[in-house]
Amino acid sequence: MTDLAVALVTKLKVSNNLSEVDIQAIQALPIRRRDLEAQQRIVADGDRPSDCCLLFSGFAYRAKTMVDGRRQVLSLHIPGEIPDMQSLHLHVMDHDLVTMTPCVIGLISHDAVKALGRARPAVADAFWRETLIDSAIFREWIVNVGARPANARLAHLLMEIYRRLEAIGQAKDDEFVFPITQADLGECLGLSAVHVNRVLQELRREGFVEVQRGRFRILERAKLEAFGGFDDGYLHLKPTS
C-alpha cells in the first residue's frame, strides 16, 4: 500500500461508500510515482495514453488551446483525483492536463484499472460515478462562464475550490491555499487577467474575501455564496446525493 493510494481512497470516500475489501483492492493497485515541476504537460491533446494519472500532491488543471493561442481552462484538480480517467474509454485526448504547481503523481495502467473494475464492480461503479461528478462540475462551469457576470464568476469559483479542498481535509475555517495566478484565473473564467484583478479588488472591497499570494480567506461565506449563486449540490459530496 502506497501513500499515493491513500490520497485516492480519501478522495473516493468523499462521494462513495466503499467496503473494506474494495478499499484494499484499490490499495493493491500498482502505481508508479512521478515527480513533476510546475507548468508541465502531463498528457497532451492528441495523445493516446495507456495510463491514468492520479494526482497525489499539488494542483493541476485541464485546458484546451485554440489556434489563435487563446486558452480555456476546463477544470481544476486537487489531490486524490484522477483527472484523465476518461482516457480509459476515450482513447484520444481532446485536451491537455497540466501541472499548476510542482506535483507528485501516480501512473496507473489502464489495464490495471480495468482489471480492478472487473474484479470489484463496486469500484468500477465508484470510478464511473467520479467521472459523472466531473461532468457535473463541467456543467456548472458552463453556467459560470456562460451566464454569470465577472464578479459572480470569481465568487463562484472560489467557493467551489474551497468546498472541494475542504472535503479532502485541505481547507477549513474558511481558509485555503491555492497558488493560482490572476492570469490563470482569467483562463478559468473566460476573462482577461486585468479584469480578474479589478473584480478581485471588488470582492475584497466588499469584505467577502482576503487574498494574498495564493492564500485565500473567505470572510463572509454566506454573502459570497449568494453573490456567486453557489449551491454545492452539483459537487455531489455525499455518497447518497
Place this chain on the structure above:
Amino acid sequence: MTDLAVALVTKLKVSNNLSEVDIQAIQALPIRRRDLEAQQRIVADGDRPSDCCLLFSGFAYRAKTMVDGRRQVLSLHIPGEIPDMQSLHLHVMDHDLVTMTPCVIGLISHDAVKALGRARPAVADAFWRETLIDSAIFREWIVNVGARPANARLAHLLMEIYRRLEAIGQAKDDEFVFPITQADLGECLGLSAVHVNRVLQELRREGFVEVQRGRFRILERAKLEAFGGFDDGYLHLKPTS
C-alpha cells in the same frame, strides 16, 4: 424488440463496437413509451429519478436556471441519446431535462440498466463511454462560451449539431432541420436573443449558411469550421477514437 431500442442501438453504434449478443441484450431492455409536448420538463433539478430517459424522436436540451431566472442551456440532445444516464449514479438531478419539440421518449428503469450492465460488461462500458463523450461535449461547450466571440460560437454550435445529426443519419449534404429559436440559441451560447439574430445575419451575409425556420443549410462548410474553430475530435464519433 421495440423501435425505441433501435434508435438507441443506432446511436450507440456510432461510437461503440457492439457484438450481436450485446445488441440483442440491449433490445431486450424493457422500455415504456411516453409521448410529450414541446417545452415539457422531463426531469427537473432536484428530482431523484428511478428511470433513464431514452430520446426516440424530437429534440431536447439540458439546462440550469439561476435564481434571477436567467437560464443556461448545457447540451442539446438528438434521437437515440440518453441525456440523463448520469442519474444512474448521481441520485439527485442538478439540472433540468426539457423537450424542445414534441418528443417520443422511452423510460428504462435504473434497475434494468444496471442488470444489463452486469450481465454484459461490454454494454456497461459502452454506456460509460457514452457518458464520457457527453462530458467531452461539455468541455468543448465551455470553450465555446468562455473563449470564443459570438459569431464563432454560433458557427461552432451549428457545426456540432450538423455532425451529430449526420452520424445518426438525420442530416446529409450539409443540410439539417433543427427547430430551435434564436432565444434558445442565445441560452446555449450565453448571448442575448437580439445578438444571436445579428450574428446569424452576419453568417448569412458571409455566405456560410442559409437558415429559415429551423432548416439549416451549410453553404461553406470548410469556412464555417475554420471560423468556429471546429474540430470534430471531441465528439469521438468512431469506436476507436
Place this chain on the structure above:
DNA sequence: CGTGGATTTGAGAGAAATCAAATCATGTGG
C-alpha cells in the same frame, strides 16, 4: 383575418477587452 410567437431593426448604455505603463515581490548573483 387576427393573434401571438419569432424575427428583425435601431439607439443608447454597460461590461469587459485591449494596450500601455507603473509598481510590487521574489529570488539570484555579485
Place this chain on the structure above:
DNA sequence: CCACATGATTTGATTTCTCTCAAATCCACG
C-alpha cells in the same frame, strides 16, 4: 546585503463587443 532580473499585480485610458429597451415586421395557425 544590495543590485538586478523576472514575473505578478495594479492602475489608467480607450476601444470593442454585447446587452437592454423599445418598437416594427414577419409568419404560422386557428
